[in-house]
Amino acid sequence: MPLLEIDDLYTNIRLKQGEVKAVGGVSISINAGETVGLVGESGCGKTMTGMSIMRLLPASGYIASGKVKLDGRDLVAISEEEMRAVRGNDIGMIFQDPMTSLNPCLTIGSQIAEAVALHRKVKKAKAMERAIEVLNLVGMPKPQERINDYPHQLSGGLRQRVMIAMALSCEPKLLIADEPTTALDVTIQAQILELLDSLKDQLGMAMLLITHDMGVIAGRADRVVVMYAGKVVEQASTEEIFASTNHPYTEALLASIPKMDGSVARLYSIPGIPPDLSNPPTGCRFADRCRLASDQCRDNEPPLVTNDQNHSFACFHPVGIEANHVKITLKVEAEEIQRIEHADRKPLMVLEHVSKEFDITKGAILQRKAGTLKAVSDLSLTIYDGETIGIVGESGCGKSTTGSMMVALEKPTSGKVLFNGEDLFGHKPKELRLIRSNLQLMFQDPYASLDPRMSVGTIIREPLDINKIGTSQEREKKVISLLSEVGLSSRAVERYPHEFSGGQRQRIGLARALALNPKLIVADEPVSALDVSIRSQVLNLMKDLQRTHGLTYVVISHDLSVVRFLADRIGVMYLGKLVEIGTGYDIYENPAHPYTAALLSAVPEPEPEREKTKVRKIIKGELPSAINPPSGCRFRTRCERATDLCAKEEPPMTSFGALHQAACHFPLISKVEIRTGAAAF
C-alpha cells in the first residue's frame, strides 16, 4: 500500500464571481521512501495540490471532493484537531521563500522546539535539545550558538536550512517541498537539494517535490507527475518521462528549455496561454495550444491511461506512439557556424577599469561614512558590434550595477565607459541624451517596467516624443510597426499594461526599447519572471530582433542556460570582480576558474542520466560581504585550490585561448602563450 494516496482530488477557490477550479481530479500516489516530482507552470494547480494534502488552503479555498489517504487514513474526512496532529508530525512541509516563512519575532530555536514540544509531548528544555540536534543534522554551523538567533540574522540559505530542520524535527513520513530552492542562488540551491536528498535517505521518508524546474526534477525525483491546468497529464518514472515522453505538453515543455551545451539555436515555444480555470474547456485542456490537437481533443476529455511500463498519460494522440506524429525537431547549429569572427568587428563599448562603490552611511545629522560597498571592482571589458555578451553570477556579484553603468544610469566611481570611443560620462547632459538613445535597457519585472497609467501606444511613443523624432503621424506609424515586429496586434495601442500577460508586457518593453533604433540593449534578467513556455517565445524574439536590427546585446542573468542560448561570449562575475570570460564553449565545456566550474556543476539540468552521474563540486559556505571583501582573490574563502598566495596576491587576468581569459593563480586548465599575429589562426 502506498504511503500517500491522492484519489480524484478536486479543490476550488471561491472568487467574487464564480470559482477557480484549481485542482480538477488529481490522483497521485507516493510510496514510502520515494521522491515524487510534481512539475508544471504557475497556475497549474501543483501548489494547491500540496496545500490540499496539508489542508492548508487559503480561506477562500476548499476541497470539493476526493480522498487524500495517508497510511490508509483519509485526511479529508478527519476533524481539524486530528489534522493538526498530522501536520508537522506525519507530514512536514517547506515553502518557497525562506525570507518570509519564518516568524521574525521568535528565535529559530523556539520555532523549531515548539513543533517538537507539541507533537512529542516533551518539556521545553528537551525540545530545545532536539532543535540543536536537527539543526546539526541540516548542516547549520555551530547550532548551539545559533539557536537563539532571530531569522533576520541568517542568510537565505541558512534560513532554508532552519525551515528544513523545522519540518524534519518530528521525523515525518512525508515531506512536501514546495519550490524549496526557487528563491535561492544556484550554488545554495545545490547545497539545499543535496541536503534534502541525503536527509531523505537517512530518515527513510518520502518526498513530494513541487517545482517548475525540470532540471531539479531530473536529478532528484524517482517518479515525475506533470500537471497542466489543474489536471495530471503525464506520469512515469523519471528516466521514462525524459526518454520517451508521450504527452505533447511535456514534450513541448522540455523542448522550450535552452540547453546548457548550447546545441539548440532556436527553442520551441508553445503558442497561447493556459485556459481560464474558472471556466475550463470541456475537452483536453491543452488542446488549444497543442500542435497535434484534433476535433476529438476539443470535444472529449482524454482519460489518463497507464501502459505496461507504468507510464500514464492523458492524450488521444500521444507523441512517439502513433507513427504519423513525429517528435518536435529543433534546429541545431554547429558551434563553429555561430562563432563570430571578432577580428572583423569593431569595439562598440569599452569598459576600462570600471569600479562602482556605494557609501554606507550612519547617523542622522552628520551622515558619517560607515563603509563602502564595493559593488563592482576594476572591471575591464570590450563589447564588439553585433555580438551578444552574457554576464552571469549570483545575486550581489555586481552584474546589475555593471549593466546600469553601461546605459549611463549609474556613474562609475572610477574608470571609463567608452561608447564608440567616446567617454559616456565626459559629456554635458544634453549631449549625453543624444548618445543615450543608442543604449537601451530591457527590464526584469514586466509589471514594474511599464507605467500602469499609460496606454501601450503612449508607452511606446514616449521615447519618440522625448527625443522629438518625426511628426505625429510618423510616430503613430512607427508604434504600429514596432508592435507588429514584437508580435502584437495594432489593437494593443489603445490598451493598458494590466490587460496583458507577463510575456506580452516583456514584448511591449522590447518595442519601447527598439523605438530609438539603439545599438546596444542591456537586458537585465529578461525572462526570469516568466514561465518556461512563455520564456522561449521571448528568447526567440530577442534573437530574431538582433538579426533584423543588427543589435548588440548584453544579457545579464543568473540563469546559465538562458545566457548560453543567447550569448556569443560570456563573462562570469564573483563579488564585484570579473573572474572569467570566454566563448560559450570556453566557459561551459572548458572552464579555467574554479568558481566557473563550481557554478556550472551546481546548475540542475533536465537530463536525468547526466544529473545522476554528475560529480558535483558543491561550493561550501556563503557569499562573503561586499563591504569587506576577502583580500587577494575574492573567491579564495570558498575555493578548494586556495593557498596563501591567493590571500596575498590578486590574480591577474591571463589568457587561455583567443577569446578566453580568467583570473586565477591555480586554473583548471593550462595557460596558453598568445603571440601577436599568430592568434588569428
Add this chain to the structure above:
Amino acid sequence: MIAFLVKRVGQSVIVLIGVSIIAFILEHLLPGGPAKAILGGRASPFQIAAFNHANGLDKPIWEQYFVYTGNLLHGNLGRSYKLNQTVNSVLATDLPKSIILVGSALILSLIIAIPVGIFQAVRRNGIYDYAATSVSFLLYSMPSFWLGIILILAFAVNLHIFPSEAPQGQTIGAIITNPRAMFLPVITLTLVSYASFTRYMRSSAIEALAQDWIRTAKAKGLSQRVILFKHMLRNALIPIATLVGLSLPSLITAGVVTESVFNFPGTGFRFINAANTEDYPLLLGIIIVIGVMTVVGNLLADITYAVLDPRVRYR
C-alpha cells in the same frame, strides 16, 4: 540598535530646536510684538521701548532667539501677568491632572482596542466585524465634544448615574479620589482614541495573519490559539507602539476638548481660558511644554518599538 538610538535621538533634538523656533516665531507674530502682548494693550510707546531694551528685544533677531532658548533651557517659561503667577507654577498644578486623564484614557482604550481589533481580524467580514467597524467608524466621525455632551445627556441629565462635571479641586488628590466624577471624561476620551486604535489594530492583525510564517506555523500543527497569541500578537503589536507615539498630538487635542466639556481643571481647560483672556505668555508656555512632551513621547514610542522588534534590536 545603538546606531538606531543615536539617529533617533538626533532627530528628536532637531525637532525640539524646531519647536523652540516655532514658539519664538509665534511670539513675534503677536500684534505689537512680545512687549505689547506682555504689557497689555494700553502700554505706552515709551513703556514698550523700555521693556524692549530691558529684555533685549532691540537686539538682532538671532541674538533674541538665543536669549529666548537660553531661558527655555533654564526651564523659565515666563510669567502670566493675567494670573500673576509664573507659567511654571500654573503648569505644576495643572499638568499632572491632565496626564492622569489622558494617561488613563490611553491605557483603557488600548485594553479595549487590542482584543477587539484582533477579534475583528480573525472573524473578518463577519457580522461582528461589520458591527464593530461601524461603531468605530461612527466614533471616528464624531466631534469629541459632541460625544461628551451626548454622554452627559444620557448619564448625567437623564439617568443621574454620573455627575456631569469633572472633579473640581486644585490637587491631584481631589481628582483621583472622585472616580465617579472622573468616569465620563475618561470614557469620552477613551472612546475617541479607541476608534482609531481599533481600526489600526484590525488592519495590523490582518496584515500579520496574511504573512507566510503564519502558514509555516499552521504547517507545524499548532493550534489557532497558539498561532494567534504566540506568533501573530507580537508582530501585530509592534507597530502599535509607533501608533501610540504618533497619535499623541490628536490625543492631547481630544484631551483639551474633553477638559473644556467637563470643566476638568487641567492644562487644556487652562489653555482655552488663556485663549479667551488673551493670556499669551501662558498660551505659549503650554504650547512649548506640550510640544516637548510630544517629541519625547514619540521618541519613547520608537525606542519601545526597537526593543520589541528583534530586527531593529539586533542589527
Add this chain to the structure above:
Amino acid sequence: MSKIDDLDEGLSGEGGDNNGIIGSNSGGEAHASGSQLKLIVQTFLENKLAIVGIALVIIAVLFCFVGPLFYHTNQVTTSYNITQAPGHGHPLGTDQNGYDVLGRLMVGGQSSLEIGFSVAIIATIIGVLYGAIAGFIGGVVDTIMMRVVDTLLSIPTLLLLIFLAAVFRPTLTLLIIVISAVSWLSPARLVRGEALTLRVRDYVKAVRVMGGGSRRIILRHIVPNAIGTIVVNATFQIADAILVMATLSYLGLGLPPPAANWGSMLSDGVNYVYDGYWWLIYPAGIAIILTVVAFNLIGDAIRDSLEVRLQKR
C-alpha cells in the same frame, strides 16, 4: 489573471519564423478595453457604502445651498420666540435667539462645507508640492524639509489654531487659511513617501534611459501614479476640516455671530443641556456626523478600489 490575457501569446514554434501580427481573438470582453480609471470607477461604484457616501454628500450640498431657496427663514434679526420646541412653523424649533433651527442648519452648513472643501484643496496643493519636491530631490533637502514637517506635527494642531484664533480676529477667509496652514502636513508626508517609492520604479528608470528629464518624470509618471493617494487624502481632509472647524466654534474661537456654522450652533446649544432642549443639540451634531461619515466612506471606498487595481496586476 488569465481572464484579461486575451491577446494571443504565441509565436509559432517550429522553424521559428515570426508570424508577425497575431490578431486578438475574441475572449475577455469584460475587460477588453478601457483604462485603469474605468476599472477603478467600476470597482468604486460596486461598493454600496461609497454610493451611500456620495448620496449623503449630494444631499448635504442640496440641503445647504438649494434648501434656503425653498425654505425661507429669517436668519438675520433675532425674535422673542426663543427656544420654541419643534412644531408648527418651525419643524426643528427655534434657538436661543429665536432663529429657526432648520433654516439655521442650512446656513450653518454652507460655511462648514465651504471651509471643508477650501481647506482640502489648499492643503492638498501645498502638501503635494512640498512632498513631491522633498521626495524627488531626496538627500539633505529631503531631510531638512521632513524635519520641518515633524516639528509642526509635534505641536497639536488644535493648540496652534486656538493660539492663532486668539491672536487674530477670525474671518471666514482667515480661518480657511489658518486651518489649511496646519492641514498640509499629512498630504506632504504621504506624497513624499509615494515619490520616494515611485522614483525608483523601473518605468521611471526607463524614462531616464530614453533621455527624459525630471520634469517629465514628475508630471507624466509620478503625479499620475500618486493621484489616487492624493484624492483619498483630500477626501479625509474635508472631513477633518469640518470637525476642526466645529471644534473651534464650540470652544468659542470660531466666527463671531451672527455668522453660523454647525459647530457654533452646538456651542450655543450646550448651555441648554439641562433644559431638555434636544433640538439644539441633536440636529447640528447629526448633520456634522453624517457629513463627516459621508466623506470618510467615500475616501475609504476610493482607497479600496485603488487597492483592487493593485491586486489585478
